[in-house]
Amino acid sequence: MENSLTQPKYLFPTFLADKKVFNLAEAYWRRMITAIAEEAGVPSHSYINHFDSKGRKEYDANPIFDAFFPSLYKAVRIIQEEPEAGAPDIAAWMDSIDLFEGKTPVPELVIALALSKETAADARELARQWIVERHSAAEMQQLISRRYR
């Protein structure tokens, strides 16, 4: 019988070594962020190019998933990493990206994490606060500071 000790903590642990696992992890993020966009009732699309100049998909997970929400003028970028002893499994920060020349940079919520059920729940909550609850970048920065520092 499985218990908390026998269940592996991290999800998709071989995502950097196995492209199929990487694709599953990517799909996991797509489902999560799409569900959040649907809850908010806003469309979203990717803004990062995940392919190299020869059209080959990149599997470095920096970022593994990204979404731009045009009607909110906000973005989310997810960086997935392998777990590292002694380092926190999740960090987040507010950044911006100059997607449209001559226009205001798009505020970006960036989440970097080793994916587990716990960090996934944290990431979901952060993305919800940003997209569904429509907190400002300053409010998100405060929330992140309270939670992760």
Add this chain to the structure above:
Amino acid sequence: MPPKAHRGRFQAQGDGLEESESWSQDEPLTKSNALELLGKLKGKLKPADVEKRKKSFEKAKRMIEDAEGGIDAVKKRSFYDDRKRRDIRVDVEILGGKAFVTIIIIIILLAAWKIL
């Protein structure tokens, strides 16, 4: 002024620091010019701030050097030395067009553009 086709930015930030070097030009940024810009950004920082981002600068350098045939926008990667301090980092942003090409690629692109 008309917008430039090829643009991007290297940025060092965190721990009270925010410095960047940008490009915005008609031709794709070459690898050598990119390395020069990255070096310029490093030069703006105090030695202690460079030391804190030593691996991040190395990773950014590797991203430039390893780009085969350049990298097309939009691309953004965040590099940090220590996962305990992910705020201390170097970001590479390719925001428009193409970057990190060799001179040969530029010549090919220009030739193709003239033929068309």
